[in-house]
Amino acid sequence: MFEIPYGRQSLDSRDVEAVRAVLESEFLTQGPIVPLFEGNLQAITGAKYAVAANSATSSLHLACLALGLGQGDLLWTSAITFVASANCARFCGADVDFVDIDPKTYNMSMDHLEAKLRIAAAQGNLPKILVPVHLTGQPCDMKRIKELSLEYGFKVIEDASHAIGGEYENEPIGNCKYSDVTVFSFHPVKIITTGEGGAALTNDEHLASKMRSLRSHGIIRDKQSMKNPMDATWYYEQIELGFNYRLTDIQAALGVSQIQKLSAFVSKRRELAERYFNRLDPERIILPFQMQGTRSAWHLYVIKVNKSQHSRVFETLRQSGINANVHYLPVYRHPYYEKIGYNIYDYPNAEQYISEAMSIPIFPTLSTENQDFVIDTINNLVKQFEVGT
Ligand SMILES: *Cc1c(COP(=O)(O)O)cnc(C)c1O
Numbered sequence: 001m002f003e004i005p006y007g008r009q010s011l012d013s014r015d016v017e018a019v020r021a022v023l024e025s026e027f028l029t030q031g032p033i034v035p036l037f038e039g040n041l042q043a044i045t046g047a048k049y050a051v052a053a054n055s056a057t058s059s060l061h062l063a064c065l066a067l068g069l070g071q072g073d074l075l076w077t078s079a080i081t082f083v084a085s086a087n088c089a090r091f092c093g094a095d096v097d098f099v100d101i102d103p104k105t106y107n108m109s110m111d112h113l114e115a116k117l118r119i120a121a122a123q124g125n126l127p128k129i130l131v132p133v134h135l136t137g138q139p140c141d142m143k144r145i146k147e148l149s150l151e152y153g154f155k156v157i158e159d160a161s162h163a164i165g166g167e168y169e170n171e172p173i174g175n176c177k178y179s180d181v182t183v184f185s186f187h188p189v190k191i192i193t194t195g196e197g198g199a200a201l202t203n204d205e206h207l208a209s210k211m212r213s214l215r216s217h218g219i220i221r222d223k224q225s226m227k228n229p230m231d232a233t234w235y236y237e238q239i240e241l242g243f244n245y246r247l248t249d250i251q252a253a254l255g256v257s258q259i260q261k262l263s264a265f266v267s268k269r270r271e272l273a274e275r276y277f278n279r280l281d282p283e284r285i286i287l288p289f290q291m292q293g294t295r296s297a298w299h300l301y302v303i304k305v306n307k308s309q310h311s312r313v314f315e316t317l318r319q320s321g322i323n324a325n326v327h328y329l330p331v332y333r334h335p336y337y338e339k340i341g342y343n344i345y346d347y348p349n350a351e352q353y354i355s356e357a358m359s360i361p362i363f364p365t366l367s368t369e370n371q372d373f374v375i376d377t378i379n380n381l382v383k384q385f386e387v388g389t
Pocket residue numbers: 055056057058081082084085133159161162184185186187196197198
């Protein structure tokens with residue numbers, strides 16, 4: 001059946017060769033390729049340390065633990081994000097609250113954040129960690145977030161799962177200039193892939209070593225940090241309770257190969273976005289708004305159509321083989337979070353967004369012919385289902 005997904009991986013024979021080379025080498029895991037991949041991530045972002053893990057979800061968990069999040073603490077994130085941005089707090093026994101989105105960028109709203117912080121400060125329940133999410137690949141207002149973090153004393157983890165290759169103020173996302181940690185995802189629908197995988201970047205040596213230890217059972221091998229150092233080469237110590245969140249060398253080899261193509265992937269995504277901007281019907285469709293001083297990595301291309309025609313347009317697209325998607329149901333609407341108890345009236349912008357938004361295909365191997373089919377189909381549908389007809 002003819003189907004165009006909203007996103008998919010782009011692999012070539014060099015990727016396959018890179019993975020094969022590891023399969024035929026000495027180490028499938030804990031070999032030299034994970035540190036090599038981490039070095040590549042440092043090089044492209046400018047961050048001092050990179051800690052790879054088996055998913056971005058694990059990286060978010062490691063970052064929260066390293067920043068000391070625990071029971072009785074609060075983490076705030078955006079109302080519109082993938083559940084993992086919130087779940088990382090629950091893994092630590094902490095509570096989660098959500099900030100409504102900006103109706104134009106769909107990122108966390110700075111006005112709502114500021115108002116919410118003011119109230120929280122008065123009530124004595126400020127968050128310990130804020131997780132801004134660069135939704136679709138468009139950077140959040142990081143300067144403002146940094147100012148607020150200094151004023152209110154919270155830590156910042158950028159969830160940049162959509163945004164590797166994006167730029168904020170002419171600098172790469174992931175340099176952690178305005179945050180404590182930045183997390184990337186290498187799931188196949190994201191910009192580059194390792195099959196499953198993620199990474200946490202930071203400029204803080206202490207956070208990096210803490211995340212490294214927790215990634216591998218809480219085990220350390222460096223004598224200086226040991227409690228009961230022993231003069232034997234086999235000796236290591238578990239000093240805290242960690243996990244096995246390691247990325248394999250097989251996966252890292254794919255990452256090393258993919259990261260060489262990062263800028264080509266992002267350029268191609270920008271070209272596709274440009275074609276959508278030029279050809280989609282601007283009278284009937286709300287096209288993505290781009291904040292000044294930012295360059296999106298274009299993980300997603302989100303359009304908005306009138307609420308009254310959203311489900312008809314969406315379902316007809318799917319019937320035509322165009323697998324549009326919606327990113328995302330507001331996190332507080334998932335039954336797990338609903339049970340904890342949030343008030344949907346606190347999030348008017350997220351509620352409006354979910355009734356109008358859809359992600360349409362954007363990935364480097366999307367052909368011009370298929371993109372034109374997507375464009376024509378959408379333009380026809382929004383006209384056909386116009387309000388009042
Ligand atoms: C994909 C994604 C994650 C989780 O990534 P995994 O690597 O699949 O664990 C977290 N946050 C956001 C915003 C994502 O899109």
